[in-house]
Amino acid sequence: MYILLANFSFLEICFITSTTPNMLANFVSATNAISFSGCFLQFYFFFSMGTTETFFLSVMALDRYLAICRPLHYPSIITVRRCIRMGACCWACGFLYFLLPVYLISQLPFCCPNKIDHFLCDPGPLMKLSCVPSPATEVICAMFNSVLMFSTFLFIISSYALVIRAVLRVPSAEGRHKAFSTCGSHLAVVSLFYGSVMIVYVSPTTGNPAGIQKIVTLFYSVLTPLFNPLIYSLRNKEMKEALRKLFRGVRFNQRHGRNV
Numbered sequence: 001m002y003i004l005l006a007n008f009s010f011l012e013i014c015f016i017t018s019t020t021p022n023m024l025a026n027f028v029s030a031t032n033a034i035s036f037s038g039c040f041l042q043f044y045f046f047f048s049m050g051t052t053e054t055f056f057l058s059v060m061a062l063d064r065y066l067a068i069c070r071p072l073h074y075p076s077i078i079t080v081r082r083c084i085r086m087g088a089c090c091w092a093c094g095f096l097y098f099l100l101p102v103y104l105i106s107q108l109p110f111c112c113p114n115k116i117d118h119f120l121c122d123p124g125p126l127m128k129l130s131c132v133p134s135p136a137t138e139v140i141c142a143m144f145n146s147v148l149m150f151s152t153f154l155f156i157i158s159s160y161a162l163v164i165r166a167v168l169r170v171p172s173a174e175g176r177h178k179a180f181s182t183c184g185s186h187l188a189v190v191s192l193f194y195g196s197v198m199i200v201y202v203s204p205t206t207g208n209p210a211g212i213q214k215i216v217t218l219f220y221s222v223l224t225p226l227f228n229p230l231i232y233s234l235r236n237k238e239m240k241e242a243l244r245k246l247f248r249g250v251r252f253n254q255r256h257g258r259n260v
Contacts, residue, residue, distance in 0.1 A: 003080065004063060005232065007087045008056050012225040015049040018042060019120045019221055026119065039121040044102045046120065046221070050197070052094025054152040057190055059086050061159040064183050069166045097148065101141045108134055118214060120221070124200075153194055160187065185231050192227060196220035 019042060026032045034042070066074050105123055111131040118125040123141050127134055163183060170176045196219045199212075 003083045003087065004056065004060050007090070008053075008060070009229070011049060011052055011056060012228055015046070015053065016222060016225045018045045018049060023119045034121070039116075039126075040102060040106050043105075043121040043123070043126070044098065047098045047102070048095045051097045051148060052090055053193065054148060055090035055094055056087075057186070057193065058152045058155050059090060060186055061156040061190075064186060065159040065163055068163050068183075098144070101137075101144050104137045104140060108132070108137065118217070120217065122213070122217065124213060149194065149198055153198075156190055188231050189224075189228050192224045193220060196224065 022034065022042065063078060066077055070077065101123065105126055108127065108130040109132055110129050114129055116122075116125045116129070127138055127141075160183065167176050167180060196216050199216050
């Protein structure tokens with residue numbers, strides 16, 4: 001679990017770094033410009049790391065299923081070597097999956113002025129800059145997004161359906177609570193990520209208003225990676241105790257200030 005979490009944490013750092021520094025620089029810059037190659041590099045790395053995140057979330061769901069439904073076989077199935085291999089496979093598949101859509105969009109003829117109505121290089125705004133309508137490319141991109149999102153999401157839902165069935169058979173309430181608390185943080189991350197991404201990328205991009213697309217993209221590209229460390233940290237007993245001490249200290253200081 002900690003090997004997967006370490007990979008997931010590093011992935012989140014790379015994911016937010018692929019867009020946020022350029023976005024912040026554009027806020028204070030007068031030009032707000034990005035080169036053609038820089039735009040498509042950002043597009044490729046952003047979507048590759050987003051794809052890698054879906055694979056890691058799926059592998060982490062499998063890890064929860066094996067830990068709860070197959071506890072006696074878990075140490076022999078999820079070994080350190082196998083866990084490292086699964087992590088490497090997630091990285092490799094994530095960076096290979098979106099090569100075709102990125103290539104197809106990069107081959108479109110673009111007309112001036114090349115102004116993107118977005119704060120990052122997204123496929124929808126990029127295809128709107130094309131001189132020639134490209135419904136085939138749009139359908140292919142939507143199909144790639146749909147297959148990726150629905151296949152991984154259904155895998156995660158199926159894993160948790162089996163987990164819930166196994167947990168409900170546990171006789172003690174304490175055992176059920178412990179099992180559900182193990183899965184709670186991962187389910188919260190899955191809900192935040194998939195809930196926002198499916199709004200934008202599962203359907204063809206022309207059906208999404210630009211304003212909504214920007215807001216949802218900002219949510220899953222910046223806010224979700226910001227929330228994820230907090231969500232996983234709340235499972236840690238030391239973190240919970242540190243937060244309790246912090247709140248106790250704040251209350252004490254407030255009372256002390258009023259008394260003075």
